[in-house]
Amino acid sequence: EPEVTQTPSHQVTQMGQEVILRCVPISNHLYFYWYRQILGQKVEFLVSFYNNEISEKSEIFDDQFSVERPDGSNFTLKIRSTKLEDSAMYFCASSEGFERGGRVEQYFGPGTRLTVT
Amino acid sequence: AQKVTQAQTEISVVEKEDVTLDCVYETRDTTYYLFWYKQPPSGELVFLIRRNSFDEQNEISGRYSWNFQKSTSSFNFTITASQVVDSAVYFCALSEAPDNFNKFYFGSGTKLNVKP
Structure with missing residues (x-):
C-alpha cells in the first residue's frame, strides 16, 4: 500500500540554524500538507500546497517557514532560523484533493521529530 | 473557539470492554467532512x-463503529471488545468547504489505555 515517507525521523539542531524536513507524498496525490504537533498537544495545520504554490497557510506559518517541491517526488519544509518553540513533531500529508474529484482524506507520514536546542 | 472538542483527555479500560470516544464539532458550513485518526505509541x-x-x-467496520449526529454536532467513535492493541491517542478532525476541505482542524485527542 502506498505511503507517505519522511526524512529524517529525528533532527536535532541549534537555535538559529536552518533545517529542511523532507517528505515523499503518495505518488498519485496532488495536494500536500505540513502539520506540526508540539509534544502532548493537538495536531496543527501549517500549510497546504497544490500546483506548485501555497493554497492555504495558518498564522503559524510565518516568514521563517517555506515549502517547496524541488522535483517530481519530494516536498520540503524549510525553517529558516529555528527557535526553541519550533521543537515539535512535523507531519507531512498528501491527498487526492477534492477539487480534482478525489478523496479528501489526508494520509500522513510517520513524522519528523525536530528538537531545537 | 475550538472547532473540534474531544472532552475526554484520557480513558482507561480493561480488555474486552466497550469504549466510546466523544467528538463534538463546530462549523457554520453545511458542507464539511469529519475524520478519525489513530496515533499509536510509534507516533x-x-x-x-x-x-x-x-x-x-x-x-461499522469490524469492532469499530461511528455515530454521526448532526443534531448534536457529534461524531462519536465506539470500539467494541477493546484490545491492548487499541491503545493509542485518537484524534477527531474536521475540514470545511471554504478551504476546499484541505485544512484539517484536529481535536486535542483522547488517549485510550486498554489494560490486559
Whole structure:
C-alpha cells in the first residue's frame, strides 16, 4: 500500500540554524500538507500546497517557514532560523484533493521529530 | 473557539470492554467532512474513517463503529471488545468547504489505555 515517507525521523539542531524536513507524498496525490504537533498537544495545520504554490497557510506559518517541491517526488519544509518553540513533531500529508474529484482524506507520514536546542 | 472538542483527555479500560470516544464539532458550513485518526505509541497518524455532512448513516467496520449526529454536532467513535492493541491517542478532525476541505482542524485527542 502506498505511503507517505519522511526524512529524517529525528533532527536535532541549534537555535538559529536552518533545517529542511523532507517528505515523499503518495505518488498519485496532488495536494500536500505540513502539520506540526508540539509534544502532548493537538495536531496543527501549517500549510497546504497544490500546483506548485501555497493554497492555504495558518498564522503559524510565518516568514521563517517555506515549502517547496524541488522535483517530481519530494516536498520540503524549510525553517529558516529555528527557535526553541519550533521543537515539535512535523507531519507531512498528501491527498487526492477534492477539487480534482478525489478523496479528501489526508494520509500522513510517520513524522519528523525536530528538537531545537 | 475550538472547532473540534474531544472532552475526554484520557480513558482507561480493561480488555474486552466497550469504549466510546466523544467528538463534538463546530462549523457554520453545511458542507464539511469529519475524520478519525489513530496515533499509536510509534507516533504516526493512521486514517480510520471519513464522513461527509450529508451522510448521517452510522458505520461499522469490524469492532469499530461511528455515530454521526448532526443534531448534536457529534461524531462519536465506539470500539467494541477493546484490545491492548487499541491503545493509542485518537484524534477527531474536521475540514470545511471554504478551504476546499484541505485544512484539517484536529481535536486535542483522547488517549485510550486498554489494560490486559
